[in-house]
Amino acid sequence: MGKTRRTGIILAAGLAALFLLGSFGQAVSAPGSPRMACLRWTKVCADDPEWSKDGGTWVIEDYSCVGGPKLLVTNDTGATATYVCVGKSRFKVVSATDWHMGRMDILVDGRRVATVDLRSEERRFGVEVYEGAFPRRPFPCAVHTLTFRCSGEGGPGVVEIDGETYDLTWVHFVNVQEIWVR
Secondary structure (H helix, E strand, O other), rough: HHHHHHHHHHHHHHHHHHHHHOHHHHHOOOOOOHHHOOOOEEEEEEEOOOEEEEEEEEEEEOHHHHOEEEEEEOOOOOOOEEEEEEOOOEEEEEEOOOOOOEEEEEEEEEEEEEEEEEEEOOOOEEEEEEEOOOOOOOOOOOEEEEEEEEEEEEEOOOEEEEOOEEEEEEOOEEOOEEEEEE
C-alpha cells in the first residue's frame, strides 16, 4: 500500500472519529438540527432552581426596583454555588460589580480555573467577568460542574467616612447574576 493511500485512510478514519464524537458533526449540521442546539448559548439565571449551594448561605437579592436583575449572593468565606451542565463545551459568567464586592473563585469540574475581582468604584450589572471552556471529554454528553466560591478576600477593607474609620475587612460579597452555557 502506498504512502499516499495510507495517509488518506488515516485521515478518513480521523474525520469519521471526529464526526462520531460530535466535534466535526456539530460544525457541519444543518440549522435547526439537534447538533446545532449545542452551538446556541443558553442563559441560566441566578434564581434557577437547579443551583446547588453548600458551605454557607446564598440568597437571591432582587434589584428590579433599581432597574437591576436578581443576583445569587453570599458573604460567607468558602461558600459554594454549583451548576451542573450536560453536553456543554463553553461558558460565560456574568456578575454585578460594586464597592463592597470581593473575589470569587471559579471552578470547573472541581479545579480552580480563575479568581475574579468583583470590586469596582460604581455598581454595574451585567458585567461579563469570565469566559472559559469545559475540558474535552471523549463523548458528547459529558457532565461538567461549574462552581463559584467566595474566597473571603478583597472588598473595601478599612474605610474612612467623614473622619470616622470603619473596619469593613469582613465585607467581601460575591455574586452570580447569570451564566451562559453552550
